[in-house]
Amino acid sequence: MVQINLPKNSEVIKGKYYQDKTGSKNIRKVNVYRWDPSTEENPRIDTYEVDMDNCPSKVLDILNKIKNEIDPTLAYRRSCAHGVCGSCAMNMGGKNGLACTTPHAEIDGDIDIYPLPHLKVKRDLIGDLDGLYKQYQSIEPWLKNNSTKDTNEIFQSKEERAKLDGAYECIMCACCSTSCPSYWWNGDKYLGPAVLLQAYRWIVDSRDEERKARLKKVADELKLYRCHTILNCTSACPKGLNPAKAIAEIKKMIAVANV
Amino acid sequence: MENKSPLSPHIQIYRWHISSLVSISHRITGIINIIAITLICIWASMLILGDSSYSIINLFFNSLLGKLFAIGLAWSFSFQILSEIRHLIMDMGYGFELKTTRITGIAVIFGSVALTILIYLIGKNFI
Numbered sequence: 001m002v003q004i005n006l007p008k009n010s011e012v013i014k015g016k017y018y019q020d021k022t023g024s025k026n027i028r029k030v031n032v033y034r035w036d037p038s039t040e041e042n043p044r045i046d047t048y049e050v051d052m053d054n055c056p057s058k059v060l061d062i063l064n065k066i067k068n069e070i071d072p073t074l075a076y077r078r079s080c081a082h083g084v085c086g087s088c089a090m091n092m093g094g095k096n097g098l099a100c101t102t103p104h105a106e107i108d109g110d111i112d113i114y115p116l117p118h119l120k121v122k123r124d125l126i127g128d129l130d131g132l133y134k135q136y137q138s139i140e141p142w143l144k145n146n147s148t149k150d151t152n153e154i155f156q157s158k159e160e161r162a163k164l165d166g167a168y169e170c171i172m173c174a175c176c177s178t179s180c181p182s183y184w185w186n187g188d189k190y191l192g193p194a195v196l197l198q199a200y201r202w203i204v205d206s207r208d209e210e211r212k213a214r215l216k217k218v219a220d221e222l223k224l225y226r227c228h229t230i231l232n233c234t235s236a237c238p239k240g241l242n243p244a245k246a247i248a249e250i251k252k253m254i255a256v257a258n259v
Numbered sequence: 260m261e262n263k264s265p266l267s268p269h270i271q272i273y274r275w276h277i278s279s280l281v282s283i284s285h286r287i288t289g290i291i292n293i294i295a296i297t298l299i300c301i302w303a304s305m306l307i308l309g310d311s312s313y314s315i316i317n318l319f320f321n322s323l324l325g326k327l328f329a330i331g332l333a334w335s336f337s338f339q340i341l342s343e344i345r346h347l348i349m350d351m352g353y354g355f356e357l358k359t360t361r362i363t364g365i366a367v368i369f370g371s372v373a374l375t376i377l378i379y380l381i382g383k384n385f386i
């Protein structure tokens with residue numbers, strides 16, 4: 001259901017202001033979404049003045065700097081810092097992306113940092129992705145092949161392998177799904193771009209023998225056809241993939257496959 | 260504890276871009292067009308009721324508000340037609356690259372204005 005306003009307990013209030021203590025002339029204001037599960041308070045926006053002369057180029061560097069030097073209570077997920085693990089997915093300057101690959105120079109004015117949109121917040125910038133993982137599990141993302149020989153490899157031509165390019169690189173960071181208004185309003189039923197891209201990845205895999213069953217599974221009004229080509233997903237993907245195109249390809253396959 | 264977790268902000272904070280704007284406008288103009296077609300049907304059936312009911316419509320469409328209404332509808336229909344063509348092409352699996360979607364989106368926006376002007380000029384017998 002379309003719900004434009006946030007629930008009462010989710011309305012964001014103004015938070016603390018952390019003034020710069022380094023005396024730097026090159027200051028940027030960073031507004032960060034904060035929520036502490038141990039209090040009854042509403043989420044708030046804390047503002048930090050960050051010395052940019054001593055800060056590397058990415059948004060994650062700013063967060064690390066805040067956590068190390070200004071406010072150690074800030075919580076966020078991060079791991080590899082090289083755009084591979086997908087842990088630091090968040091909303092920066094109004095757009096989803098990985099904090100470790102998003103340069104802060106690309107954001108104009110104050111830097112606004114929020115958790116991924118329309119998720120239950122666990123704390124500060126950490127959103128609850130359980131629902132998405134359950135949906136990922138539901139498409140059974142593993143190779144299904146009834147071959148009984150366990151010594152022989154299953155061959156795949158170069159052309160067949162090329163079909164997986166643009167699909168297998170997905171790191172499941174959830175930037176695309178949580179950028180999608182259709183997923184916001186129908187996230188309980190609509191699979192969303194991330195999971196559908198993975199469904200596509202297994203549908204087009206030449207080694208997989210369950211193609212038809214997979215197509216049948218996603219051929220559903222709500223699971224698949226809630227995609228209205230808004231294209232927030234493709235513009236958000238930090239790996240430059242195109243989930244919207246994958247969804248369109250699934251729709252095309254279902255149209256001709258007669259499932 | 261899980262239940263009191265707040266919902267993170269979504270549409271309030273997410274930045275708009277050409278494709279999302281065209282997509283939502285497509286839906287809004289779609290709803291406007293359905294209402295408009297209904298109104299046009301009522302208007303047409305009012306002709307049966309004779310002279311007096313026709314003059315009400317005549318009066319409305321000759322007022323400034325009525326003229327703006329008609330021009331607005333011309334735009335709404337123009338936008339819907341062009342945007343629908345864009346969506347049909349996408350349904351065939353083409354035009355999903357970010358650059359292409361931006362170009363086609365801008366084409367729909369400017370094209371709808373151009374088409375509105377064209378309809379206006381034809382309506383005014385200038386062309």
